Amino acid sequence: MDKIKLIEKNIEKVIIGKNSVVKNILKGILAGGHILIEDIPGIGKTTLVKALARSLNLSYSRIQFTPDLLPSDILGVSIYNQKEMNFEFRKGPIFANIVLADEINRTSPKTQAALLEAMEELQVSEGRSIYELKKPFFVMATQNPIEYEGTFNLPEAQLDRFMIRIKIGYPSPEDEITIMKNFKEEVPLDKLEAVASIEDVLLLQERTRKVKVTDEIYRYIVNIVKETRESNLFTLGASPRASIALMRISQATALIKGREYVIPEDVKENAGMVLAHRLILSSYARGQGSNAFEALQIMVSTVEPPRLDG
Numbered sequence: 092m093d094k095i096k097l098i099e100k101n102i103e104k105v106i107i108g109k110n111s112v113v114k115n116i117l118k119g120i121l122a123g124g125h126i127l128i129e130d131i132p133g134i135g136k137t138t139l140v141k142a143l144a145r146s147l148n149l150s151y152s153r154i155q156f157t158p159d160l161l162p163s164d165i166l167g168v169s170i171y172n173q174k175e176m177n178f179e180f181r182k183g184p185i186f187a188n189i190v191l192a193d194e195i196n197r198t199s200p201k202t203q204a205a206l207l208e209a210m211e212e213l214q215v216s217e218g219r220s221i222y223e224l225k226k227p228f229f230v231m232a233t234q235n236p237i238e239y240e241g242t243f244n245l246p247e248a249q250l251d252r253f254m255i256r257i258k259i260g261y262p263s264p265e266d267e268i269t270i271m272k273n274f275k276e277e278v279p280l281d282k283l284e285a286v287a288s289i290e291d292v293l294l295l296q297e298r299t300r301k302v303k304v305t306d307e308i309y310r311y312i313v314n315i316v317k318e319t320r321e322s323n324l325f326t327l328g329a330s331p332r333a334s335i336a337l338m339r340i341s342q343a344t345a346l347i348k349g350r351e352y353v354i355p356e357d358v359k360e361n362a363g364m365v366l367a368h369r370l371i372l373s374s375y376a377r378g379q380g381s382n383a384f385e386a387l388q389i390m391v392s393t394v395e396p397p398r399l400d401g
Contacts, residue, residue, distance in 0.1 A: 094291055095121075095347055098146050101286045105142040105279045106135060108266030114347060115257050115364060116143060120292065121299040121346060122339035124254025125210050125230040127195075127368065134259045136233040140191045141280055143231070147292055148285035149188035150225065156198040162205035166215050167222075180217055185209050188225055188289070192232035196242045203249050206230060210252040227292050247327065247369075254336045255361075256368040295346075302342035303352040307397035311358055312337050315394050319370055324386040327371035337365045355396035362391050 095117060102113050116139065119126040128136045137153075144151035154165055167183035184190065185206075195203065209215055213224045232253065235242055262270060273279050312334055320328030341357040348357075367384040376386045 094287060094295065097286045101146045101283065102139070102142045105283055106139050107269050107273070108262050109135075109139075109259060112139070112257060112259050115255065117347065118340050118343040118361070119255050120147075120227075120229065121295050121343035122254060122336070123227065123296050123299075124336060124339065125232070125252060127232050127234060127250070127253040127256040128259065129234040129256055130259045132235065134261070136259060137191065137193060138280060139259070140189065140231045140233075142283055144189045145280070145283045145285060147189075147287045147289075149227070149289060149292070151189045151191070152184035152187040153191040153193055154184050155193050156195050156202070158198060160198045160202050162202055165202070165205045166209070167217065169217060180220065180222065182222070185215060186222075186224060188227055188229065190228075190230050192230055194235060195232040196234045196245055198243070200243060200246050200249075203243075203245060207248060207252065227289070227296065247371075250368050251330055251332055253368065255340060255364045257364055299339070299343050299346050302345050302350070304338060304342065305352070305399065307399060308341070308353050308355070308358065309338070311355055311394070311397050312341075315358070315362060315391055316366070318390055318394055319366060319387070322390050324373055324376040324381070324390055325370045325383075326373045327369075329366050329369050333366055333369050337362065340365050354399060359391060359396065363387055 099110075099113055099117060102116075103110065106113055116126060120143070128139070130136060141151065154160075163183065165183050165185050167181050167185070169178040169180050171177075172179045192206065209224060209228075210230050213226065213228050215222045215224065230253075234245070261267075316329045316331075316334045316337070319325055322328075337358060338353075340361045341353045344357040344361060345351070345353045363384050367387050370383045370387065372381065372383055372386060381389075
């Protein structure tokens with residue numbers, strides 16, 4: 092679609108040489124999911140999220156996760172108003188369209204858990220009151236590799252709420268030279284303009300949900316997820332939420348490629364970034380020197396894809 096390509100090209104004015112990464116981010120946006128970006132510092136994770144927010148003209152807030160961060164620093168807090176003689180809820184930074192949870196694994200699991208209700212139900216509960224979040228709503232979390240000092244493992248319940256996990260990776264030498272030239276005299280992000288609106292995003296999400304999924308594709312997704320639960324490569328398999336996420340990302344992939352129906356390749360190419368972060372490797376797989384993504388790719392290759400007539 093022209094609007095999707097326009098958004099893609101606009102982000103690539105800032106994020107150089109990472110077309111596949113930008114496409115994956117847009118898949119998550121179209122599918123209405125939260126995104127976990129895991130990579131080393133300085134790769135451009137924060138810049139990518141800011142470029143996305145500016146391109147889509149969405150409200151944006153950034154939360155720097157630190158060991159002393161409290162749930163109220165994210166959600167908000169009730170403060171007593173002496174004049175009105177009642178408590179007033181002051182909203183926290185979670186009340187935005189795109190929330191950048193920067194270095195999310197540098198805070199405690201208790202504070203990480205403050206995001207769970209917002210990510211699942213698009214609301215914040217405070218006492219007896221419930222506050223609805225704006226739509227569209229995305230948590231874009233960045234995470235340092237877990238072997239870095241001062242990091243906490245994200246709880247399984249938290250990981251399961253991220254629709255996809257992506258990595259950016261180092262740029263090529265040529266792209267890195269282009270990046271340096273772009274930053275020589277100015278910050279490219281400062282000149283980036285919006286090419287879409289909230290209404291465009293909601294419309295694209297609606298079109299994504301209408302992309303056709305046949306019974307054969309449903310069965311293929313379920314067979315892949317079922318295999319993660321039964322394979323000797325994993326001690327924790329994927330949840331039904333993961334099945335829905337894989338379906339949604341496959342629909343978004345089809346729409347980006349100009350199709351109104353999902354094919355097996357849409358499912359297969361996205362299985363890794365949808366499922367791998369939700370799985371726990373078995374001792375057998377670790378003994379083989381595999382990580383979750385590699386083990387999953389091996390497993391997916393053993394699941395027979397359907398043949399679609401027509």
